[in-house]
Amino acid sequence: MEKRDMGQVTPIHGEPTRFFVASRTRQEPWLVDLEEFGWNGQCGCEGFDMRMRKKLEQATERGQMIELLRCHHLQMAFAYAARHGLLPVDYKRG
Numbered sequence: 001m002e003k004r005d006m007g008q009v010t011p012i013h014g015e016p017t018r019f020f021v022a023s024r025t026r027q028e029p030w031l032v033d034l035e036e037f038g039w040n041g042q043c044g045c046e047g048f049d050m051r052m053r054k055k056l057e058q059a060t061e062r063g064q065m066i067e068l069l070r071c072h073h074l075q076m077a078f079a080y081a082a083r084h085g086l087l088p089v090d091y092k093r094g
Helices: 046-051 053-061 072-083
Strands: 009-012 015-021 030-033
Touching: 009 072, 015 072, 030 072, 046 053, 046 072
Parallel strands: none
Antiparallel strands: 009 015, 015 030
16 A cells, blocks of 8 residues: 555555545555445445445436435545545536
8 A cells, every 4th residue: 555645545556536544443444436326435334335335326226316425434535536636527526
């Protein structure tokens, strides 16, 4: 992994929408992908899997937009990407 941004977010070289984000409860960071679910993002943490994933999958299957459902790790990664100009020009959500 590359050097962490203030100990929280690490970009993955060659994958501009994917990051490792430090966990508050475990030593290993979580993998997040900002582009998944129509730029809502996806995280490997339990909170995302338990509270957000099913709603986002159902909305995606129906072709519907849904309110932003982002865990702490996704919020950190989106903030990092915005600060460093890594979001696409037409990005409008969040």
